[in-house]
Amino acid sequence: MSKTLKLNNGRDMPVIGLGTYKGGKETAQAVKDAIDAGYRHFDCAWFYGNEADVGEGIREKIKEGVIKREDVFITSKLWCNFMAKDKVVPMCKKSLKEFQLDYLDLFLIHWPFAFKEDASYWPVGQCPEAFSDVDFTETWEGMEECVRQGLTKSIGISNFNSQQISRLLESAKIKPVCNQVECNPNVNQKKLIKFCAEKNIVIVGYCPLGRVENAGIPGYPYPTILDKHVLAIGQKYNKTPAQVVLNYLVSLGIAVIPKSITKSRIIENINIFDFKLDEEDVAYLDSLNKNDRICHFPEFQDHKNYPFNIEF
Numbered sequence: 001m002s003k004t005l006k007l008n009n010g011r012d013m014p015v016i017g018l019g020t021y022k023g024g025k026e027t028a029q030a031v032k033d034a035i036d037a038g039y040r041h042f043d044c045a046w047f048y049g050n051e052a053d054v055g056e057g058i059r060e061k062i063k064e065g066v067i068k069r070e071d072v073f074i075t076s077k078l079w080c081n082f083m084a085k086d087k088v089v090p091m092c093k094k095s096l097k098e099f100q101l102d103y104l105d106l107f108l109i110h111w112p113f114a115f116k117e118d119a120s121y122w123p124v125g126q127c128p129e130a131f132s133d134v135d136f137t138e139t140w141e142g143m144e145e146c147v148r149q150g151l152t153k154s155i156g157i158s159n160f161n162s163q164q165i166s167r168l169l170e171s172a173k174i175k176p177v178c179n180q181v182e183c184n185p186n187v188n189q190k191k192l193i194k195f196c197a198e199k200n201i202v203i204v205g206y207c208p209l210g211r212v213e214n215a216g217i218p219g220y221p222y223p224t225i226l227d228k229h230v231l232a233i234g235q236k237y238n239k240t241p242a243q244v245v246l247n248y249l250v251s252l253g254i255a256v257i258p259k260s261i262t263k264s265r266i267i268e269n270i271n272i273f274d275f276k277l278d279e280e281d282v283a284y285l286d287s288l289n290k291n292d293r294i295c296h297f298p299e300f301q302d303h304k305n306y307p308f309n310i311e312f
């Protein structure tokens, strides 16, 4: 069973969650395998188009008597085309309908930048026409309304930089519990983790395994789970490179959401709490940091709320 992190509203978030992006038709089975393996945290988004599949897996395990709804922590996210204040509650309700659930545990603003509602959902080649001026401070008022209406227990942000977080905190009535950002040894986010910890905001690390299926594609950072030295570190503890990397990330005080639809890997990725890396191994993993992201999307860098034009 996964450990938990305490959120600033007193709720607990399991440290290991199952990522679900591109889980495809295997998603419901992966969710069920994950529940059997001890996962109680599922990371989803309207943009992934698989909330119905995740909901199906959860409901089947509830029906089998393995879990109750309150045992699992379910996250979804608001996509960039729906950031106008009056769109937030309807989009949250839409996600709940897909899941066939009564409430979410966590609802996130997926990205700080907004697209026009009628633009494509991934408007590459259509910028800046597709950019919307709607600011995330306006969106946040809609997120707060979701809490008031009981649609979600907690709200948070994703892909926000430190300046954007400070600006949001100036007007927020309900504080974000977390900031979900890319985190793996190529971009270990130590500065952002420290900044957020000072504000009692937890970091959830996405692409923790460096999205290994993209290895070798030009422009993608080389996934550190394929690094020969990381393999050797794993052999020392009788652990796989993925387990080494996940253990390292969790030791930074964050939650992680590795995605897998492969039962053996789903089990592998949660069995990371029974060893502690030696200082020299941590130092090696630290040395891999280059602030090099998989999800940096330079096509949106002229948007006023693009998050990666500053260091963190």
Ligand SMILES: NC(=O)C1=CN([C@@H]2O[C@H](COP(=O)(O)OP(=O)(O)OC[C@H]3O[C@@H](n4cnc5c(N)ncnc54)[C@H](OP(=O)(O)O)[C@@H]3O)[C@@H](O)[C@H]2O)C=CC1
Pocket (backbone or CB within 6 Å): 018, 019, 020, 021, 022, 043, 044, 110, 158, 159, 180, 181, 205, 206, 207, 208, 209, 210, 211, 212, 213, 225, 240, 242, 243, 257, 258, 259, 260, 261, 262, 265, 266, 268, 269, 295
């Ligand atoms: N907020 C945001 O903007 C973003 C959020 N996310 C979230 O974070 C999650 C994780 O990120 P993601 O991009 O999926 O990438 P990950 O870093 O989790 O890598 C997933 C890949 O690693 C493979 N894999 C899983 N476990 C192992 C293992 N033990 N050994 C070797 N290979 C393994 C998977 O294969 P297989 O499935 O075939 O087993 C898959 O190809 C997403 O699914 C999504 O939920 C991701 C990106 C952006």
Ligand SMILES: O=C1CO[C@H](CO)[C@@H](O)[C@@H]1O
Pocket (backbone or CB within 6 Å): 021, 045, 110, 295
């Ligand atoms: O959550 C996500 C999954 O990955 C996508 C594409 O790489 C991202 O755009 C998105 O934020």
